[in-house]
Amino acid sequence: xxxxxxxxxxxxxxxxxxxxxxxxxxxxxxxxxxxxxxxxxxxxxxxxxxxxxxxxxxxxxxxxxxxxxxxxxxxxxxxxxxxxxxxxxxxxxxxxxxxxxxxxxxxxxxxxxxxxxxxxxxxxxxxxxxxxxxxxxxxxxxxxxxxxxxxxxxxxxxxxxxxxxxxxxxxxxxxxxxxxxxxxxxxxxxxxxxxxxxxxxxxxxxxxxxxxxxxxxxxxxxxxxxxxxxxxxxxxxxxxxxxxxxxxxxxxxxxxxxxxxxxxxxxxxxxxxxxxxxxxxxxxxxxxxxxxxxxxxxxxxxxxxxxxxxxxxxxxxxxxxxxxxxxxxxxxxxxxxxxxxxxxxxxxxxxxxxxxxxxxxxxxxxxxxxxxxxxxxxxxxxxxxxxxxxxxxxxxxxxxxxxxxxxxxxxxxxxxxxxxxxxxxxxxxxxxxxxxxxxxxxxxxxxxxxxxxxxxxxxxxxxxxxxxxxxxxxxxxxxxxxxxx
Ligand SMILES: [Zn+2]
Ligand SMILES: [Zn+2]
Numbered sequence: 132x133x134x135x136x137x138x139x140x141x142x143x144x145x146x147x148x149x150x151x152x153x154x155x156x157x158x159x160x161x162x163x164x165x166x167x168x169x170x171x172x173x174x175x176x177x178x179x180x181x182x183x184x185x186x187x188x189x190x191x192x193x194x195x196x197x198x199x200x201x202x203x204x205x206x207x208x209x210x211x212x213x214x215x216x217x218x219x220x221x222x223x224x225x226x227x228x229x230x231x232x233x234x235x236x237x238x239x240x241x242x243x244x245x246x247x248x249x250x251x252x253x254x255x256x257x258x259x260x261x262x263x264x265x266x267x268x269x270x271x272x273x274x275x276x277x278x279x280x281x282x283x284x285x286x287x288x289x290x291x292x293x294x295x296x297x298x299x300x301x302x303x304x305x306x307x308x309x310x311x312x313x314x315x316x317x318x319x320x321x322x323x324x325x326x327x328x329x330x331x332x333x334x335x336x337x338x339x340x341x342x343x344x345x346x347x348x349x350x351x352x353x354x355x356x357x358x359x360x361x362x363x364x365x366x367x368x369x370x371x372x373x374x375x376x377x378x379x380x381x382x383x384x385x386x387x388x389x390x391x392x393x394x395x396x397x398x399x400x401x402x403x404x405x406x407x408x409x410x411x412x413x414x415x416x417x418x419x420x421x422x423x424x425x426x427x428x429x430x431x432x433x434x435x436x437x438x439x440x441x442x443x444x445x446x447x448x449x450x451x452x453x454x455x456x457x458x459x460x461x462x463x464x465x466x467x468x469x470x471x472x473x474x475x476x477x478x479x480x481x482x483x484x485x486x487x488x489x490x491x492x493x494x495x496x497x498x499x500x501x502x503x504x505x506x507x508x509x510x511x512x513x514x515x516x517x518x519x520x521x522x523x524x525x526x527x528x529x530x531x532x533x534x535x536x537x538x539x540x541x542x543x544x545x546x547x548x549x550x551x552x553x554x555x556x557x558x559x560x561x562x563x564x565x566x567x568x569x570x571x572x573x574x575x576x577x578x579x580x581x582x583x584x585x586x587x588x589x590x591x592x593x594x595x596x597x598x599x600x601x602x603x604x605x606x607x608x609x610x611x612x613x614x615x616x
Pocket of ligand 1: 186187188334380381528
């Protein structure tokens with residue numbers, strides 16, 4: 132494949148106009164080269180590197196494609212109707228799994244389904260509905276019994292509304308059969324590829340089981356995209372035994388703002404006295420960070436509230452090698468107050484960020500404002516992070532947000548807090564080069580350079596001008612895999 136006079140945005144540094152030759156799976160030449168006669172030649176195209184989603188729950192995203200997505204639901208009635216219409220399918224599968232319910236966007240503001248309400252939809256099949264933030268779930272009686280059979284879920288914070296936290300989410304996840312999981316991975320991979328994602332940092336498995344690592348390995352190249360695994364297990368020895376070189380992902384130091392489970396230094400603005408939940412004690416997080424560092428693995432953890440981020444940074448300060456050569460990260464880091472920005476920069480930590488969070492929840496008068504009041508000023512402060520010298524790697528946290536990097540880039544450019552907007556070039560870098568860097572893979576993927584894998588996106592019109600980053604065509608390992616040129 133040969134691109135003549137292409138406008139190339141390499142993922143970092145300056146854009147250039149040049150010829151680009153792909154031979155086999157690699158970019159073999161950029162610059163002066165005779166137009167070959169025996170391969171396809173394309174003229175005047177715009178070329179970007181394939182996107183990297185730096186944080187995705189591939190299994191859950193695939194399941195959300197296969198099961199019921201409630202993202203568009205805007206009223207209590209719509210909710211019940213949609214669930215009811217899905218029942219025949221749910222009965223065949225043995226359970227109903229709904230994703231992305233957002234009570235704060237319903238006409239009946241903040242309405243949450245009670246167990247009895249879900250029982251009215253159906254009492255013969257377990258119903259399990261995840262909130263949009265993925266950090267709590269609503270269960271009908273059948274689902275409560277289904278998940279509770281061995282021991283009670285003690286953490287239900289408001290049993291009357293049928294809402295449960297982390298443990299119930301994990302237990303439901305375990306109930307999904309292996310074949311369904313395999314299908315979910317395949318569906319997710321195919322979906323991502325056509326959005327221009329050629330590689331993804333996959334948050335996978337949990338403390339109870341690392342089986343999904345084997346499942347995804349058994350699928351191999353059939354996934355279509357390159358997957359780099361972050362096993363969410365605290366069993367460092369087992370992770371090493373499985374020849375994984377990273378540990379962590381959404382191992383929860385705290386919860387999320389929507390569920391009021393993110394851990395804060397000061398109480399929630401809309402729930403006096405409530406400061407969220409820490410799922411780790413300081414002693415536990417210190418011990419884990421020390422152990423992972425000694426095992427030589429790269430690590431990252433989910434920390435959203437300022438208190439949780441602070442405790443994680445304390446541990447990193449104490450135990451990781453100066454300069455952070457293993458490229459340890461923090462996932463989300465949503466409420467990053469100035470003192471935390473400074474300490475993150477000093478440690479050279481990488482942030483796995485989700486620009487779409489700010490677009491969904493960070494608008495004036497939105498969920499962040501309700502939960503955090505004036506602290507919203509420091510939610511996802513991307514401009515301040517880059518100015519402090521922090522490297523940010525962008526992801527979707529799908530199924531929490533749509534894994535569409537073009538939407539993520541748009542969210543970066545339209546940050547509701549104008550002072551925190553970043554440029555197109557910086558946004559592209561966060562979705563390409565920095566994503567590769569955050570995985571120790573910048574020598575193979577994530578930018579456009581001679582010798583790198585030919586994972587490329589093709590546009591007719593320059594996205595830096597149109598600000599539309601949805602690719603016309605996707606090339607992966609030198610082959611056209613989606614769209615047309
Ligand atoms: Zn996550
Ligand atoms: Zn997370």
